[in-house]
Amino acid sequence: MSAFLKSVGERIRSIRKAQDLTQETLAEKAGLHYSYIGGVERGDRNISLETLEKIIDALGVLPVEVFQFDYADTEQEQVDKKQLVKALNSLLLSRNVQEVKLVHRLAKDILATIDEQRVQ
Structure with a gap:
């Protein structure tokens, strides 16, 4: 697992939780399986840009927000x-x-x- 994938996954989890979304709800909105979202959030999945775009669209955020690691809140x-x-x-x-x-x-x-x- 790379540190970058882990950081992206943690940021996705943080945004998802801030929106009170479950992994299941996010997966449904993105057209993915909930276990896949879990793998992304743990940094276990090396996701494609196309899949990342689906997740970003489902979260309704700008792509840059997923990469704002310095400002990621607890x-x-x-x-x-x-x-x-x-x-x-x-x-x-x-x-x-x-x-x-x-x-x-x-x-x-x-x-x-x-x-x-x-x-x-």
């Missing part, structure tokens, strides 16, 4: 992040469109500043 961090996003969503649902656009613009500016600081 399972608990994924759960915490998901709860915070839900809380933020609840706050925004009661607001009008202009207010939501303002919060969105502010969030983008804040995140751009954080990203710039990371690069420096």
Whole structure:
């Protein structure tokens, strides 16, 4: 098992769990067998790009997200992040469109500043 396959598999597992998907559900969405998904997540399978594309499409993420190993969260961090996003969503649902656009613009500016600081 290569370290790269293991990293990709762990990242797929992390994304799947963050979406509250079972291996069976992901496999069904990707047109694969659930045991195959398990093998991918463990890094036991040397999957083709075509199969990786099916998994990425089934997860509904950008391909780059599967390769963001430096930012891969622990399972608990994924759960915490998901709860915070839900809380933020609840706050925004009661607001009008202009207010939501303002919060969105502010969030983008804040995140751009954080990203710039990371690069420096």
